[in-house]
Amino acid sequence: MARILELSPLFSEAGSSEFHIVNGVWNAREQAERQALARGHTYTRLADGGHDRAAVAEALAAADAVILAPGSVPQPASESAGRALGQRLLAQVSEALPAAHIVLVSHFLVGHGITHRNAKPGTWALRAFEAHLRGGPNPWTILRPTWLSTRHDVSYQTRLTQDPHADGLVSTESIGAAAVTAIEHPEVAAGRTASIFNLSIPAGGDTDLAAQYAALDPDFEYTALEYAKAGV
Template sequence: MAQIVEFAPVYSEADNPAYHFVNGTWNTHDQAESLAVSRGHSYLSPGDFVTLEEADTLLAAADALVLAPSVAGPSGMWQPTDGEEAGRILGHRILDRISADKPDLHIVLISHFLVGHGAAHQNAKPNTWALRSLEAHLRGGRNPYTILRPTWLSTIHDESYQTRLSQDPYADGLVSRDSIASAVLTAVENPRVATGRTAALFNLSIPGTGTTDLADRFGSLALDYEAEFALQTA
């Protein structure tokens, strides 16, 4: 059984001096928590306003952290005015401390597929660049990591949906909350094949083929440059 902690720091509150971070709402929280509990894991998340002491207490016995930055704060949807700066601040506040205190903690970052598409994409937003900065910060740190980039969120989940992981930076498509939760739990349960990798998530409807072997699909992904470099220089 793994002890999983979820943080969903709100971008626009990244530099709030009153708290370690303000915790928002991740759109797949319910599905991830339900799936984790059904598989025998514990799944914990803090309240809205998180102090340094509260964060440290939650992480003390954690086996994995699901880091899902959010624009949905306690009192509504907020966009950061400077996305890259918000990402850097969250990296220094949250990731640097974990890297120093718990360098073996597996961090699963929920990013977004538009990070791969770049600034020219018509739907790019400030939080896209916050995620880009946070991705880079995580790859350059000491912790084992998995970065997932969900594509457009589907409001439904069908039994025919197969989950695909792609390292094409221009990947696109739809993905359900259930599929995102499954990818997160697979990464947590299979760190040997999931760490050091970045992948977009999308669904394909393929009836009659059963469930996706996501551990196998993680294993077929190439290591990120930083993870490969770390192995070569260890």
């Protein structure tokens, strides 16, 4: 059983004294919570509004895995905002829970880059946040959802890909499943970055998300860290 803490902070510039949590940032939170509870995990999230470091520390004390979903849409943000949030929030998580698995819900446009017609400042904040996470001590899984759909058909199959130019639609149900599965299977999900999308397959198809994680290549930073730990 995992004790999952979800944090959905808004990006803010350096100097802010609070983490501002807005649960509406991540539209898959209800699906992730429902699936986590059904699988026997606990699931906690901070209420909307400002939270100081003490409040975040109290929540971290009762957790052993963290889902971070800062989002890229609700507010103007910048690359410096991503670095600032990474420095402040990830440093606190790492200090409290240095071995906790962190699942970051990022965005597929990070892989497409600055030339994509839908690129926006929040995308670069997420890119900076991803980089900060990869440079920290915690094991991580980075999910980059494609275009969001609140509708989930029974024929939808979840797909994970490391194609940086992935595109398509993904349901909130599938995002929640991918996040919870990553926490349940760190042995195959840790150190991976993947875009996530749906294919409509009327019958059959690979529904084993753990196997899909295992088929992904680990990020360079994760491989280098594992080599360092092994003294190679």
